[in-house]
Structures are given as structure tokens and as C-alpha cells.
Amino acid sequence: MKYMALIYDAPVSRPDPTPGTPEFAAMMEPWEKLTQIYIDAGIMGGGEALMPVETATSVRVRGGKTETMDGPFAETKEQLGGFYILDCKDLDEALHYAAMIPVAETGTIEVRPVMDLG
Amino acid sequence: MGAPDNNLVAATLRMDRGRLMAALIARLGDFQLAEDCLQDAVEAALIHWGRSGVPDNPQAWLLRVAQRKAIDRFRRDARSRAYAAELAALEREDDAMAVPHDIPDHRLRLIFTCCHPALERKTRVALTLRTLGGLTTDEIARAFLDKPATMAQRLSRARKKIQTAAIPFTIPDDANLPERVSSVLTVIYLIFNEGYAATEGDAQLRVDLCEEALFLARLMWQLCPDDAEVAGLLALILLTHARRAARMDDTGGYVPLKAQDRGIWDRAAIEEGRGLVEWALAQGRVGRFQLQAAIAALHGEAASAAATDWRQIVALYRLLARMSPEPVVRLNLALARAEVDGAGQALADVDHLEDALSAYQPFHAARAELLARLDHLGEAELAYARAISLTQVRSEQAFLRGQLALVQKKRPSSRLGRSPTGR
Structure with a gap:
């Protein structure tokens, strides 16, 4: 069964380090380790990190009219920063792996089953 | 002709719903499907037991019919290919089941599912009571002071989440065990309370639910033999349950602890409970169930109320x-x-507790007794009247009315007082 682990955290004020620098490598290290753990466990179904919420645009259609807005859907302290797709046997296993995400210690990971349309 | 058997079907379900549900979920791997098939089997029982008499082993009959209903559903279902393995196993099993047999006990797995922290706390209790305790949705709604429709919705949402989020039907691994055990213990405790002080109808005691809680507590103790709180809960249930015969008089009236005949307390249960309390407290990880059990043990070993x-x-x-x-x-x-x-x-x-407990019957009963002891008879009358209005259990109402009558006898100014010799 596939689960999506949605990674919510409060955005940091300082800019992310530039790719190629030792600081960037240090930031990425726990994430690369985690991804490797998921691959080794055979549960890695994909995942992406998202650019900060300042880059978000929301769009909706009301009465046939498209409304475009600057910003994320919900203006809250914690924002969606990325996600993993985890292919696990049950919720206990998914929660076990989701709890390893570094952000779990500062933010919150929402775990939701992915709808099976097959 | 069907009416008396309705009661028998209901009684069978009350006792064995948990065992049947657990066996069905283990076999079918689907909580809602198990629920639906058991419901189908119950409807079949209402027809057949009235017509052809009650089978020798009603539980085995219900399980077999429920599994056949599952076979029918799998065969009908367009997705049945996904269930081919289950279907084949069910068909093989059906023949073997013609011979009466003990139903395997998967209730512990089921209780871990029902008490999973991914479910809201209130939902865990409600689902366990419904699934393992066999309470009706109405009874659970009453215990929570909810509308039956609201409770039914809560239960069906819970089953749906168990299925769609794949909350497992297993005993948790060691890392998760302490948190999960604690959640289960709270639920078992609440089931015992439900049996001990029934919210419904006539009987002060609902022995089946108390026994159910005792059984589950024993299972938990087998699984977690190092856990002092598990021992504490088992001890608490044993020590409280040991007094069951003395809690009711010959006419079914409620007898308070102080007035109970200690000669008919279950000594073996008290001794077992005391042993567990001693072991648990010696582990140095005190918890609330151990403390409550220690209190119950002190009552259990006192020769009289005065000697406590x-x-x-x-x-x-x-x-x-x-x-x-x-x-x-x-x-x-x-x-x-x-x-x-x-x-x-x-x-x-x-x-001081008035604000928090103004809707709690034992609060008013206790207050009434204290007021009567202090000879504040007018206030005692009012408090008893309030307590009576707050209980639906007839034996409790009768007991409280008796206490009220005693106060009224002592109080000459009372309009209802019958005593001509009041001071």
C-alpha cells in the first residue's frame, strides 16, 4: 500500500546554502541517508523537496472564471516543504519510516494512504 | 415464534461478538466486510433459529454462516480476483467447519487494532466496546451521552479508516509496545467499569462484560509479563470482581461496600489480586492501576468495614x-x-467538586450520605433526590430510595416523613 508522507515545517528565515558548498552538502546529508534507507528497505516510491512557499501560486476556477493568487493555499506557520511516497505493508510501517524524516523533530509529517485507482 | 430466539441471538452476540469478529477479520482481512458478514449471519440466525431451533453451537454456526456470506460476496464481487486466495481458503475451510470446533481466539490482535493511536481516543473506546465488548451502538452512545446516529457515524468512520489507512491487525513490535499497551489498558478498564456499573436497565452487574475485561486483562498479562501496570490492572479487576456476589442482595438490590457480607467474597480472586499487587509495587514503576489495585487489596483483606x-x-x-x-x-x-x-x-x-461533578450520580449519593451523617437531613433529602434522578439502574435507584426513606423517617418536618415520634 502506498502512503504519502507530507512534510510540514516552519520556513527558516535564513537562505538555504548554495549547491556545491560544504554547507549544502551538510544540509543534504541526513536526507540522502534517509532516502538510502528507504531504497534499501524497498519502500521508496519517490519524493521531492519543494521550493519555499514564497514561490507558490494558487489557482482556482469559480463560475467558469479562473482566479490566480499569489501564495500557498493556506497561510499557516507550517508549510508543505516536500513529500515522500512510501510503499509499506501497513500504517505502522509507514509511521515508523515517516518518523525518521528529519523534519519530524521540528515540524509535523502527515501520513495519508494514496488512493488506489487500479 | 421468532421472538424468544431474537433474545438468544442477542445473547450469543453479547458474549461472543469479539471472538467472532476477530476470527472473521483474521480470515477476511477486512474490518467492514467482517462486520457486514456477521450482520448477514445474524439476520440468517433470526430466521433459521426460529424455524429449525437453536444449533448446538450457536457461535460456530454464526461463524460458518458469516464465512459463507463472505464467499457469496467474493463470488459476486467484480474485484473477486483480488480475493481469490481468501476465497479458496474459505471454501476449503467451509467443509471442515461442519464439525463443531473451538473458534481460534484473535481478540488480542483485534484489541490492538481497535486501540490504535491513529484513531481518536474516544473512538478507540467506542470501537472496542462495540467490537469486543459486544455493546450495542445505543448503549455506547448512552455511555458517552451522544446521539445514537452520531455514535454510529463515529464507528463507521473508524472502520473505514482502519481499512483505507491499513491500520494493522497485529500485535505491535517491541518499540511500540509500551504506548500501545497503555492505550489498551485504559480501554479494558473502561469496559470493566461498564460491566461493573451498567448504564442500562435493571442489573447492577453485567457479569459478561466484567468477565470479558478480566479475560482481556489476563491475555495482556500473558503477553506483557514484565509490565507492572498490566499486573496492576489485572489485580484491580480481580479484586473488584471478587466482591460481585456481595454487591447484590437476594432481591437484586444494591449493597454498598460497608454493608457487604465479606464471607461471600471470592477469596481465591482476592489472593490472586493481592499477589499481583505486591509483585507490581515491588517493580518500582508505580502507576494508577497499581494504586487503585492496592486500595482494593486493602478492602479485600479487611475483616470488616470498621477494621479497614x-x-x-x-x-x-x-x-x-x-x-x-x-x-x-x-x-x-x-x-x-x-x-x-x-x-x-x-x-x-x-x-469543592460540585462544578466538575454536578451531573455525576455517585457525587450526589456520597454528598447525601455525608449530610445525613452530619444530621443535615433536609439537604440530605435533596441530594438523594438528585442522585436518584441521575441513575437509570433500577437497583441503584431502589437503594437510594431506601436511604432517602431512612433520612425522611428521621426528619419530622418532612412532608413525606412517616415517623410520628420525630424529635
Whole structure:
């Protein structure tokens, strides 16, 4: 069964380090380790990190009219920063792996089953 | 002709719903499907048992029919290919089941599912009561002061989440066990309470639910033999359940602890409970169930109400109140203090709890008793009347009416007082 682990955290004020620098490598290290753990466990179904919420645009259609807005859907302290797709046997296993995400210690990971349309 | 069998079907379900549900979920791997198939089997029982008589083993009959209903559903279902393995196993099993057999007990797995932390706390209790305790949705709604429709919705949402989020039907691994055990213990405790002080109808005791809680507590103790709180809960249930025969008189009336015939307490259960308490407290990881069990043990070993070690009971209640400062615990602390520091002190303590417990029957009954002891008879009458209005259990109502009559007899000014010799 596939689960999506949605990674919510409060955005940091300082800019992310530039790719190629030792600081960037240090930031990425726990994430690369985690991804490797998921691959080794055979549960890695994909995942992406998202650019900060300042880059978000929301769009909706009301009465046939498209409304475009600057910003994320919900203006809250914690924002969606990325996600993993985890292919696990049950919720206990998914929660076990989701709890390893570094952000779990500062933010919150929402775990939701992915709808099976097959 | 079907009417008496409706009762028998209901009685069978009350006793064995959990066992049947667990067996079905283990076989079908689907909570809602198990629920639906058991419901189909119950409807079949209502027809067949009325027509052809009750089978020798009603539980095995229900399980077999429920599994056949599952076979029918799998065959009908367009997705049945996904269930081919289950279907084949069910068909093989059906023949074997013609011979009566013991239903395998998967209730512990089921209770871990029902008590999973991914479910809301109130939902865990409700689902366990419905699935393992076999309470009706109406009874659970009443226990929570909810509307039956609201409770039914809560239960069906829970089953849906278990299925769609794949909450497992297993005993948790070691890393998760302590948290999961604690959640289960709370639920078992609430089931025992439900049996001990039934919210419905006539009987003070619902022995089946108490036995159910005792059974589940024993299973938990087998699984977690190093856990002091598991031992504490089992001890608490044993020690409380040991008094069951004395809690009711010959006419089904409620008998309070002080007036009980201690000669008919279950000594073997008390001894087992005491042994567990001693072992648990020696582990040095005190918890609320151990403290409550220690209090029950002190009652259990006292030769009479007067010979009870109230000072130690007060000390234990103080520890308990520090650990879980709930109003009901503070009420019990106040009542224990009445035996040590007098009814006046206890009444002052009890009155502080008015806001928190104004809808709680035992609060008013306790207050009435203290007021009567202090000869505040008019106030005692009012408090008894309030207590009577708050219980639906007839034996409790009868007991409280008896107490009220005693107060009225002592009080000449009461319009209802019958005593011509009042002071």
C-alpha cells in the first residue's frame, strides 16, 4: 500500500546554502541517508523537496472564471516543504519510516494512504 | 415464534461478538466486510433459529454462516480476483467447519487494532466496546451521552479508516509496545467499569462484560509479563470482581461496600489480586492501576468495614490524585478521609467538586450520605433526590430510595416523613 508522507515545517528565515558548498552538502546529508534507507528497505516510491512557499501560486476556477493568487493555499506557520511516497505493508510501517524524516523533530509529517485507482 | 430466539441471538452476540469478529477479520482481512458478514449471519440466525431451533453451537454456526456470506460476496464481487486466495481458503475451510470446533481466539490482535493511536481516543473506546465488548451502538452512545446516529457515524468512520489507512491487525513490535499497551489498558478498564456499573436497565452487574475485561486483562498479562501496570490492572479487576456476589442482595438490590457480607467474597480472586499487587509495587514503576489495585487489596483483606486500614487508603488516594488529578479520584479521596478525619471535613472537600461533578450520580449519593451523617437531613433529602434522578439502574435507584426513606423517617418536618415520634 502506498502512503504519502507530507512534510510540514516552519520556513527558516535564513537562505538555504548554495549547491556545491560544504554547507549544502551538510544540509543534504541526513536526507540522502534517509532516502538510502528507504531504497534499501524497498519502500521508496519517490519524493521531492519543494521550493519555499514564497514561490507558490494558487489557482482556482469559480463560475467558469479562473482566479490566480499569489501564495500557498493556506497561510499557516507550517508549510508543505516536500513529500515522500512510501510503499509499506501497513500504517505502522509507514509511521515508523515517516518518523525518521528529519523534519519530524521540528515540524509535523502527515501520513495519508494514496488512493488506489487500479 | 421468532421472538424468544431474537433474545438468544442477542445473547450469543453479547458474549461472543469479539471472538467472532476477530476470527472473521483474521480470515477476511477486512474490518467492514467482517462486520457486514456477521450482520448477514445474524439476520440468517433470526430466521433459521426460529424455524429449525437453536444449533448446538450457536457461535460456530454464526461463524460458518458469516464465512459463507463472505464467499457469496467474493463470488459476486467484480474485484473477486483480488480475493481469490481468501476465497479458496474459505471454501476449503467451509467443509471442515461442519464439525463443531473451538473458534481460534484473535481478540488480542483485534484489541490492538481497535486501540490504535491513529484513531481518536474516544473512538478507540467506542470501537472496542462495540467490537469486543459486544455493546450495542445505543448503549455506547448512552455511555458517552451522544446521539445514537452520531455514535454510529463515529464507528463507521473508524472502520473505514482502519481499512483505507491499513491500520494493522497485529500485535505491535517491541518499540511500540509500551504506548500501545497503555492505550489498551485504559480501554479494558473502561469496559470493566461498564460491566461493573451498567448504564442500562435493571442489573447492577453485567457479569459478561466484567468477565470479558478480566479475560482481556489476563491475555495482556500473558503477553506483557514484565509490565507492572498490566499486573496492576489485572489485580484491580480481580479484586473488584471478587466482591460481585456481595454487591447484590437476594432481591437484586444494591449493597454498598460497608454493608457487604465479606464471607461471600471470592477469596481465591482476592489472593490472586493481592499477589499481583505486591509483585507490581515491588517493580518500582508505580502507576494508577497499581494504586487503585492496592486500595482494593486493602478492602479485600479487611475483616470488616470498621477494621479497614483507612489511613493507608487515604495515603494511596493522595498518590493517585497527584498522578491523575481527576475529580472522581478527588471524590474518592474525600470519602476515604471521612473515615479518618470525619464527615465534616469530607463534606467540605466534596463540596469543592460540585462544578466538575454536578451531573455525576455517585457525587450526589456520597454528598447525601455525608449530610445525613452530619444530621443535615433536609439537604440530605435533596441530594438523594438528585442522585436518584441521575441513575437509570433500577437497583441503584431502589437503594437510594431506601436511604432517602431512612433520612425522611428521621426528619419530622418532612412532608413525606412517616415517623410520628420525630424529635
